[in-house]
Amino acid sequence: MRGGDSDLFFAVLPVAEARARLFSHYQPSPLAREEVELGQALGRVTAEAVLATEDVPPFARSTVDGFALRAADTFGASEGLPAFLALGEDIPMGKAAERKIAPGQGARIATGGMLPPGADAVVMVEYSEPIDEKTVAVLGPVAPGENVIRRGEDIAAHSQLLPAGHTLRPADIGALAALGRTRVWVRRPPKVGIISTGDEIVPPEVEPSPGQIRDINSYSLWAAVTAAGGEPVYLGLARDEAAAVRAKVLAGLKGCDLVLLSGGSSVGPRDVAAQVLTELGPPGVLVHGVALRPGKPLLIALCQGKPVFGLPGHPVSVLTTFDLFVRPTLQLLLGQRPVPQAKLRARLRRSLSSAPGREEHIRVRLEEGKDGLWAQPVLGKSGLITTLVAAQGTIIIPLEKEGLTAGAEVEVYLL
Amino acid sequence: MRGGDSDLFFAVLPVAEARARLFSHYQPSPLAREEVELGQALGRVTAEAVLATEDVPPFARSTVDGFALRAADTFGASEGLPAFLALGEDIPMGKAAERKIAPGQGARIATGGMLPPGADAVVMVEYSEPIDEKTVAVLGPVAPGENVIRRGEDIAAHSQLLPAGHTLRPADIGALAALGRTRVWVRRPPKVGIISTGDEIVPPEVEPSPGQIRDINSYSLWAAVTAAGGEPVYLGLARDEAAAVRAKVLAGLKGCDLVLLSGGSSVGPRDVAAQVLTELGPPGVLVHGVALRPGKPLLIALCQGKPVFGLPGHPVSVLTTFDLFVRPTLQLLLGQRPVPQAKLRARLRRSLSSAPGREEHIRVRLEEGKDGLWAQPVLGKSGLITTLVAAQGTIIIPLEKEGLTAGAEVEVYLL
Numbered sequence: 001m002r003g004g005d006s007d008l009f010f011a012v013l014p015v016a017e018a019r020a021r022l023f024s025h026y027q028p029s030p031l032a033r034e035e036v037e038l039g040q041a042l043g044r045v046t047a048e049a050v051l052a053t054e055d056v057p058p059f060a061r062s063t064v065d066g067f068a069l070r071a072a073d074t075f076g077a078s079e080g081l082p083a084f085l086a087l088g089e090d091i092p093m094g095k096a097a098e099r100k101i102a103p104g105q106g107a108r109i110a111t112g113g114m115l116p117p118g119a120d121a122v123v124m125v126e127y128s129e130p131i132d133e134k135t136v137a138v139l140g141p142v143a144p145g146e147n148v149i150r151r152g153e154d155i156a157a158h159s160q161l162l163p164a165g166h167t168l169r170p171a172d173i174g175a176l177a178a179l180g181r182t183r184v185w186v187r188r189p190p191k192v193g194i195i196s197t198g199d200e201i202v203p204p205e206v207e208p209s210p211g212q213i214r215d216i217n218s219y220s221l222w223a224a225v226t227a228a229g230g231e232p233v234y235l236g237l238a239r240d241e242a243a244a245v246r247a248k249v250l251a252g253l254k255g256c257d258l259v260l261l262s263g264g265s266s267v268g269p270r271d272v273a274a275q276v277l278t279e280l281g282p283p284g285v286l287v288h289g290v291a292l293r294p295g296k297p298l299l300i301a302l303c304q305g306k307p308v309f310g311l312p313g314h315p316v317s318v319l320t321t322f323d324l325f326v327r328p329t330l331q332l333l334l335g336q337r338p339v340p341q342a343k344l345r346a347r348l349r350r351s352l353s354s355a356p357g358r359e360e361h362i363r364v365r366l367e368e369g370k371d372g373l374w375a376q377p378v379l380g381k382s383g384l385i386t387t388l389v390a391a392q393g394t395i396i397i398p399l400e401k402e403g404l405t406a407g408a409e410v411e412v413y414l415l
Numbered sequence: 416m417r418g419g420d421s422d423l424f425f426a427v428l429p430v431a432e433a434r435a436r437l438f439s440h441y442q443p444s445p446l447a448r449e450e451v452e453l454g455q456a457l458g459r460v461t462a463e464a465v466l467a468t469e470d471v472p473p474f475a476r477s478t479v480d481g482f483a484l485r486a487a488d489t490f491g492a493s494e495g496l497p498a499f500l501a502l503g504e505d506i507p508m509g510k511a512a513e514r515k516i517a518p519g520q521g522a523r524i525a526t527g528g529m530l531p532p533g534a535d536a537v538v539m540v541e542y543s544e545p546i547d548e549k550t551v552a553v554l555g556p557v558a559p560g561e562n563v564i565r566r567g568e569d570i571a572a573h574s575q576l577l578p579a580g581h582t583l584r585p586a587d588i589g590a591l592a593a594l595g596r597t598r599v600w601v602r603r604p605p606k607v608g609i610i611s612t613g614d615e616i617v618p619p620e621v622e623p624s625p626g627q628i629r630d631i632n633s634y635s636l637w638a639a640v641t642a643a644g645g646e647p648v649y650l651g652l653a654r655d656e657a658a659a660v661r662a663k664v665l666a667g668l669k670g671c672d673l674v675l676l677s678g679g680s681s682v683g684p685r686d687v688a689a690q691v692l693t694e695l696g697p698p699g700v701l702v703h704g705v706a707l708r709p710g711k712p713l714l715i716a717l718c719q720g721k722p723v724f725g726l727p728g729h730p731v732s733v734l735t736t737f738d739l740f741v742r743p744t745l746q747l748l749l750g751q752r753p754v755p756q757a758k759l760r761a762r763l764r765r766s767l768s769s770a771p772g773r774e775e776h777i778r779v780r781l782e783e784g785k786d787g788l789w790a791q792p793v794l795g796k797s798g799l800i801t802t803l804v805a806a807q808g809t810i811i812i813p814l815e816k817e818g819l820t821a822g823a824e825v826e827v828y829l830l
Contacts, residue, residue, distance in 0.1 A: 042638040057628050063798055065681045094615035096625035111681035112615055114626040154799045169830055170642060171803035174635030174730050177619040178800055200509035200527055204592040210511035211529040213472050220589030223457040227585060266480045266526035315589050340781055340807050340829055342757030366755055383478055384569045385593055388586035392755050414755055415584055
């Protein structure tokens, strides 16, 4: 008997420590930048701060339909004692408002129109009354600046519109257009090599013989890398032999920024991967096992200055360890600032127990009840990809906790 | 004086009623389907339920390193009185396990190995003790099925893996690979025509003359359509004249599934859009104003059987009304089942007042404090795109509420 747990010979680390160990050895510069058209910029990460080169709007604009005027002319005005303004020509849309507004004068203006020289406010048409073609009565006082967007009020010239490391959303892209920036400098996507290992694995298009199963992880990782802003590179399958694994990892190190190996949940292949990654150091293997379920047999290595992750073979473990370790690595390479993570609060439908000493990630189905949102654990072995397919989110039982009781409030991280 | 509010002549509808009016007139069939490779399937929406054509795994597999055996042989075993099993050849990985396990026999098996005929469970190597090359002692009872994934336990042949209308995530793509499905039928993306209107609008690459401003909305809408799974079609700028707007809308109706007009926040252009969309009915304009801020001047029409949205001109109003009305329309065309919406709970940093009778959407910055998450309102006119750029989320003050007090718990919808 080897002891109560086959992994006792690993120095199993808590998740945060494992991450800290990787990032104490690995502090890369962000990747090279590339310029893309705005139409291709959604979800990309800015490579530099974007400074405004001009004021937006480039002139003071009305936010309402009404009359441009000098606010001081309306002070003290009321319905009983209106301020009368002499009207000049209407202010044209899309052209310069050139005629100066002198004291006692006004001009009809539409929403978005340019405030003419001399004017400092706009009265809404609803708070005015036409007297004749040339005169309007203003029925109350208007404050300076009222119903006006000042020049540069949206974006001031020389101010910072976006920091470096910002993930571009639709509004950010609109703001770049407002500045006339039809191209933007972003980080190139990190290239992520993907290798599945295992003598029993065949590509999905192959009919498996008895004892063989189809490769799941290359495909789920391809999509996970894409969703995280990376560029997946399929490196194919490797048999559970040091030479085969080494050749694939070396190919990945040559062309990619980091390499993902998946498979090898049994001791033999796990040892093969650890051996290969140790030989490809220094430093080689940094982390060999994390206090995490699913995902305990994770290997994290640094080979030729690039991270190599030996993800466990089970499909659920693969995606759990991707989220916890690979995604933060991609964020580092992209120089990406933290983005708020989507989570919902729900109540737990049934009690869950957990072994203390490991962080447990449990997949849940969300059920909207009359009494709020409930999280129903989707139980099943971590080898079952359908436990993820059936789930909408994940809850975490921290290291030190022994479980959660039914009805407890939990945070659900959306998948 | 025209009355207290220039929009009083609209029949302003609450958001839910406006949506209901659109969807009572507009009940399209989902769009045509197309087949895509798994590598292109992320975020696409299934066009049909995916039924399993085979069992996954196709044979019973071990989930641990250990010995395959007949559970009944171990009943009553203990450290003091182990069950002794005669070992045959090791079970090879990736090949059929052909040698039958007879009573009193066992075979060494690795994680992922195929359970041989006769065996119904696996004992972990840690709960066994080697006696000699040909004999192992099992130190405790093993239950039938223990440490085994049954044939079809992940996905059973003929069961439904995914429903129609499912938005594909990495795990779903992995599960399709497990079934050998390297291509999947999804809905084609809805084509969304985008038109910006306004005499003052110039394309972003043009240096605006006095009185002119650059087109923001075509670009933010392009990205919003892409993020929602649609295919944006840029139709260009239209002057505020019925003939120009009509020509662009007709071009959009010809090639697209729906059309977005933005701009025209002043009465004149708004009337032009309403006139054109009325003429292109029946039914033409269905909704003319919603009890919403920002976004009140929204027009929703149905022309030649296709939805046309007259979005307000202000950039923030455009994205707010997109989320509330255009996105659900795209979901309908995609036949997309509801996806949980990302939101966080936070406390409000300062009090907010709101006019009752309209639903108010307020942009907030998220601030992580020692005492939890705080939502800091980003105030500013709805014409200011930077209020969105500076925000991470939106909170909603419902129709009937007059405001929210500082410290109140709010739900923040992530941008």
